[in-house]
Amino acid sequence: MGEKVIERFELKYLQIVDEAGVADPSLISSFPDGLIKKFFEAIVLTRTYNERALSLQREGRLGTYASVYGQEACQIGSALALEKGDWVFPSFRESGVFLTLGYPIWQMLRYWKGDERGMKIPRDINIFPMSVPVGTHIPHAAGAAWAMKIKGHKNASLCYFGDGGSSRGDFHEGLNIAGVLKLPAVFICQNNQWAISVPRSRQTAAKTIAQRAWSYGFEGVQVDGNDVLGVYSATKGALEKAKKGGGPTLIECFTYRLDDHTTADDASRYRSGEEVKEWKGKEPLVRLKILMQKKGLLSGEYEKTVNEKAKALVDKAIEEEEAYPPSEPEDIILYTNSSLTPRQSREIKELGWQK
Amino acid sequence: MAKINIVQAINQALREEMERDADVIVLGEDVGKDGGVFRVTEGLLEKFGPARVIDTPLAELGIAGAAIGMAAYGLKPVVEMQFMAFSYEAIEQIFSHAARLRNRSRGRYNCPIVVRMPYGVGIKGPELHMDSSEALFCHMPGIKVVVPSTPYNAKGLLTSAIRDPDPVVFLEPARLYRAIKTEVPQGEFTLALGKADVFQEGRDITAISWGAMLHRVIDASEGFDCEIIDLKTLKPFDEETILNSVKKTGRVVIVHEATKYCGLGAEVAAFLAQEAIMHLKGPVARVAAPEAVVPMALLEDYYMPSKERIRRAFEEAMKY
Ligand SMILES: Cc1ncc(C[n+]2csc(CCOP(=O)(O)OP(=O)(O)O)c2C)c(N)n1
Numbered sequence: 253m254g255e256k257v258i259e260r261f262e263l264k265y266l267q268i269v270d271e272a273g274v275a276d277p278s279l280i281s282s283f284p285d286g287l288i289k290k291f292f293e294a295i296v297l298t299r300t301y302n303e304r305a306l307s308l309q310r311e312g313r314l315g316t317y318a319s320v321y322g323q324e325a326c327q328i329g330s331a332l333a334l335e336k337g338d339w340v341f342p343s344f345r346e347s348g349v350f351l352t353l354g355y356p357i358w359q360m361l362r363y364w365k366g367d368e369r370g371m372k373i374p375r376d377i378n379i380f381p382m383s384v385p386v387g388t389h390i391p392h393a394a395g396a397a398w399a400m401k402i403k404g405h406k407n408a409s410l411c412y413f414g415d416g417g418s419s420r421g422d423f424h425e426g427l428n429i430a431g432v433l434k435l436p437a438v439f440i441c442q443n444n445q446w447a448i449s450v451p452r453s454r455q456t457a458a459k460t461i462a463q464r465a466w467s468y469g470f471e472g473v474q475v476d477g478n479d480v481l482g483v484y485s486a487t488k489g490a491l492e493k494a495k496k497g498g499g500p501t502l503i504e505c506f507t508y509r510l511d512d513h514t515t516a517d518d519a520s521r522y523r524s525g526e527e528v529k530e531w532k533g534k535e536p537l538v539r540l541k542i543l544m545q546k547k548g549l550l551s552g553e554y555e556k557t558v559n560e561k562a563k564a565l566v567d568k569a570i571e572e573e574e575a576y577p578p579s580e581p582e583d584i585i586l587y588t589n590s591s592l593t594p595r596q597s598r599e600i601k602e603l604g605w606q607k
Numbered sequence: 608m609a610k611i612n613i614v615q616a617i618n619q620a621l622r623e624e625m626e627r628d629a630d631v632i633v634l635g636e637d638v639g640k641d642g643g644v645f646r647v648t649e650g651l652l653e654k655f656g657p658a659r660v661i662d663t664p665l666a667e668l669g670i671a672g673a674a675i676g677m678a679a680y681g682l683k684p685v686v687e688m689q690f691m692a693f694s695y696e697a698i699e700q701i702f703s704h705a706a707r708l709r710n711r712s713r714g715r716y717n718c719p720i721v722v723r724m725p726y727g728v729g730i731k732g733p734e735l736h737m738d739s740s741e742a743l744f745c746h747m748p749g750i751k752v753v754v755p756s757t758p759y760n761a762k763g764l765l766t767s768a769i770r771d772p773d774p775v776v777f778l779e780p781a782r783l784y785r786a787i788k789t790e791v792p793q794g795e796f797t798l799a800l801g802k803a804d805v806f807q808e809g810r811d812i813t814a815i816s817w818g819a820m821l822h823r824v825i826d827a828s829e830g831f832d833c834e835i836i837d838l839k840t841l842k843p844f845d846e847e848t849i850l851n852s853v854k855k856t857g858r859v860v861i862v863h864e865a866t867k868y869c870g871l872g873a874e875v876a877a878f879l880a881q882e883a884i885m886h887l888k889g890p891v892a893r894v895a896a897p898e899a900v901v902p903m904a905l906l907e908d909y910y911m912p913s914k915e916r917i918r919r920a921f922e923e924a925m926k927y
């Protein structure tokens with residue numbers, strides 16, 4: 253009789269490299285130089301792509317675009333932890349993930365121009381098309397993980413969404429299913445502090461998003477989302493655990509959206525310049541470069557080569573994208589089902605769309 | 608009288624209703640500080656404060672469901688869904704509860720909510736920013752569905768929708784938001800729900816449309832003696848106005864940007880087949896989108912019924 257405490261939880265926060273580029277000596281020791289250089293190269297490529305995409309949008313050569321500036325470490329650190337056979341379920345802001353998985357850059361640009369063919373995923377990349385309705389893809393990641401389990405495959409699914417996405421019913425249902433069935437799924441919430449104009453404090457009264465995992469019976473962890481090493485380490489651990497049958501993990505990457513929500517947004521309407529400035533001081537590339545300098549991994553020559561290579565890749569992609577022939581109007585209808593309905597066949601004729 | 612656009616007209620209606628009735632509140636994603644992604648609710652937070660202009664968590668089902676509880680308790684919530692397709696999660700609440708509360712409680716409770724949402728093709732938006740699923744909402748008994756086509760009727764219809772004792776889905780043609788300005792009186796006025804407008808009188812063809820398509824129909828009608836009907840309320844639609852017109856013209860072309868299959872045009876056509884068969888000179892024609900989801904920006908223009916397609920339908924109709 254009476255009252256007693258029956259459950260307590262502890263929440264870990266992980267940071268391997270802080271904003272001044274200082275690393276935790278024991279945690280950094282497992283990172284080979286080659287991997288650190290991979291982080292750097294992927295961040296440079298993502299930034300190069302992102303900047304070009306933004307300028308193409310300004311010139312009217314792309315449609316509305318969602319910038320990834322500031323969140324590169326969340327995306328690259330986690331994507332590099334994936335193994336062949338794992339599946340990825342992105343939201344719409346995961347350019348860093350697509351690039352890191354080797355997604356054709358011209359196709360990404362094509363997508364943002366407003367062409368469905370941009371999301372015709374190459375056969376050798378297991379990523380789902382971008383999910384525009386926020387949070388709605390979370391149950392898909394649970395389902396794919398469920399299928400992996402049923403088929404006895406030692407793979408895992410990795411799902412990305414934002415702080416806003418964590419408020420949707422889909423988040424609850426997806427994580428709950430994953431927990432109940434102990435599925436090999438890893439959920440990455442990029443808490444970039446904003447859902448368009450709505451601050452993180454208005455998405456949940458909980459202190460962190462990570463702690464919500466406990467209510468689904470599995471572990472959550474908060475990571476410095478601007479520390480690519482920390483994100484990598486947390487994701488790798490969670491994926492390994494998932495594949496060993498240890499069930500899902502929720503990783504909250506604590507980060508910041510440095511640009512407007514999309515090119516259609518004006519963030520100065522709802523957040524202060526000081527806040528943005530403060531977070532600029534914590535962005536992921538600066539600290540990584542300091543770390544690499546200290547380790548002697550960042551010669552001027554190397555940096556120049558990486559930058560030039562990224563620029564060349566993106567330049568080439570823009571050329572390829574712009575040389576790509578336009579879609580046929582018939583394509584609007586063709587992919588609705590495996591075969592056309594009688595009505596659709598008639599409509600294609602009536603509209604004069606047959607090729 | 609000032610000329611204003613639809614964004615301003617809706618903003619005025621909200622402002623005036625909120626001034627008039629302290630129970631009217633506005634809630635949704637980004638409606639407060641940001642003034643809505645289309646700026647429809649601009650300035651309302653400053654004027655009425657955060658208890659009445661509420662930035663919600665990103666949770667459409669929660670927003671709609673909470674609005675139902677608020678309404679039952681005596682508030683008059685005006686909910687914003689950021690884009691029509693993002694209301695799909697909220698359909699659970701709108702269909703299973705908002706639409707049924709009155710019936711379920713045999714009138715003890717009612718549900719005076721308005722669910723506003725931008726909709727429709729023509730804004731070169733990302734995927735799922737241009738859906739036109741009005742027929743879904745029309746299908747469910749218990750819900751009224753309203754679509755303005757001009758700033759004037761946007762203001763009058765929204766005011767009526769807010770005052771209506773039952774749930775109203777208020778669809779705002781995003782393409783028209785800033786595209787047209789008309790004179791709109793300051794101060795409150797209402798336009799009855801369930802009433803269509805005869806936008807232009809004519810003798811040969813009855814052209815029925817709503818929202819953004821109305822303006823395409825007007826464009827396409829040059830050279831035809833066309834009676835143009837702006838349906839304005841899709842559910843319940845104004846049978847009398849349609850019938851009177853069809854009795855006169857005997858030819859009907861229905862134009863909507865939603866996919867044709869089970870689109871609202873089908874209901875209007877079936878109604879005419881039953882009630883006006885003796886007055887019809889030929890088949891009731893529908894110009895609508897093909898059986899496919901709304902394409903992304905580059906193919907969008909093909910999807911939307913074009914002026915040429917509408918004119919062809921008029922020409923066809925005139926063969927009878
Ligand atoms: C279901 C749904 N509601 C609303 C929107 C409009 N919208 C697009 S992004 C966004 C905010 C998303 O915030 P968050 O999940 O934190 O992701 P972030 O944009 O910060 O990456 C909103 C409201 C949408 N795309 N889907």
Ligand SMILES: [Mg+2]
Pocket residue numbers: 414415416442443444445446447448
């Ligand atoms: Mg966010």
